[in-house]
Amino acid sequence: MTWRTRRVGDLASLFNGFPFDAATFSSTEEMPLVRIRDLLADEFETYIPVATAPGGALLRNDDVVVGMDGDFNVQLWRRGTAALNQRLCALRSRADCDPRFLAYALPRHLKVINDLTYATTVKHLSSWQVAHIAIPAPDIEEQRAIADFLDEQTSRIDTLIAKQTQLITTLRERRSAVVTRAVTRGLNGASLVETRNPFLPQIPEGWSQDRFGREIAVNEGQVDPSADPWAAMTLVAPNHIEGGTGRILGRESAAEQGADSGKYLATSGQILFSKIRPALNKIAIAVEDCLCSADMYPLSSRKGSDHRFIAHWMRATPFHNYVSVMSARVKMPKINREELAAAPWARPPRDEQRQIVTYLDDRLATIDLLIERADRHIALAKERRTALITATVAGQIDVRTTGRATQGVA
Structure with missing residues (x-):
């Protein structure tokens, strides 16, 4: 050769x-x-x-x-x-x-x-x-042998990746279903009563139904992120929030991001909602006093509801379907304040809100752990795929002896 x-x-x-x-x-x-x-x-x-x-x-x-x-x-x-x-x-x-x-x-x-x-x-x-x-x-015959070997080996790895990817899709669907059921049906098996809202046809007896705007308030006014003390504060933008889970990805100050246009000031515990492309379902709880992008709304309850419950509600199907439909009517999908205020909302008693949050913390932690493991398996499989290809096309693996080749890579 x-x-x-x-x-x-x-x-x-x-x-x-x-x-x-x-x-x-x-x-x-x-x-x-x-x-x-x-x-x-x-x-x-x-x-x-x-x-x-x-x-x-x-x-x-x-x-x-x-x-x-x-x-x-x-x-x-x-x-x-x-x-x-x-x-x-x-x-x-x-x-x-x-x-x-x-x-x-x-x-x-x-x-x-x-x-x-x-x-x-x-x-x-x-x-x-x-x-x-x-x-x-190498010569053409050896090239073909290498390509045949890699076709077979990468196909196996790609099948594994596809299965793990499908598992993640299923787990995320399960996560959404768990959240939606808990925040629209409760945990106590209460009887359901009819509503006139097409996005929320039923709610548990004892819960109050209303427009979302009567529950939440949006922060007013903006600050200059290039001036002190705002420049040193963490700036959260839609790209910092994982869709569907609310996990905040990374932490960067306004100065580090080179921010120079007006931003909202949010306090720890407030809800951060991305009004741009709301179908991406980016809703988080602020973990510190921070700034948030003008493409987001910082929200708080007018009536003392648990912000964690409200965030779960906003990730659930009725609210998500509503904002997806409303935002699709414009070229750049977004929700304005009036549309947000008209969103469906069902409010359980405060004690029941806390029960639901505690229940979801437990259930979702298990699902999120399984998603994390599947993500890790995918990352390792991709690393193995790249290493296998690199070693093989460099002539470091004898593809004529498949058993020895795969053992060497492992």
Whole structure:
């Protein structure tokens, strides 16, 4: 087995995508268009008239497509004839190169370029850089053996990842169902009474139904996050909140985020609700006095209700369905104060609110632990996948002896 270092341009011919006119884009034409955002997608979103697609920008199966902006993603094309848009290039293997081997070998070299490329916004890659990447490659028969081995091994890992991903989806659905049942039915088996609200058709007997605006108040006024003492305070934006759980991700001050436009001041224990794209279900409890983005509302109860219960209520199906429907009526999905005030709300007695919160703390902790474990399994599987590919395409694993190969990686 002989390996030698070769440039990508010697292993495959490269062609660039074409700058198609956006005015010709549609969702009904015959020729699918691959844009950089579609490279890893499962379905096509954009089509163009066949007559507008030059032959030199048409993909076919077994081309290796490279994204030239952002993460420099690589995809072995298996979705039939399609037009290639600008900011993408494709490699068509020559007779002495297996396209699968090329698709497995390229990502680690592109990652090096990505890591070494300085950019203030989005990183860019040139087709010259792609063509001049030097990779170690064996003869064509060994390339095929390596590709066959990696196809089999990565398929097994991908199956494991898919199962864990489905498990997480199921657990999140279960989490949502547990929350919704507890905050709309209670824990005591009370009889249900009818309401006239289509988003909340029934509530337990003894609970009061009202407009959400009669329960909650939105903080007024904004502060300058670039001035003292606000600049040193933690600034929470929608991207800092995990959808569906309310977990706050990371902690950055207003100064660290370079904030310079007005922000709301929130106090510890208040509810933080993302009014932008509310279908993402980003509702959290402030764990400290902080600032929050103008894209969020800091909320508190007018009537002494438990803020933790209110936050659970806002993550539950009736409220989530309402804000999703209302926000979808505008181009940039968002909820204004009047729409928020009109949201459905059912208020149990304060003692029952605390019981429900305690119950949910216990139930959700178990579900969240299972989700965390599944996430960890996925991360480990992805690490193993990357390590396996890297070692194999570098010739560190003898793929002719599968048992020895997999044992070595393990």
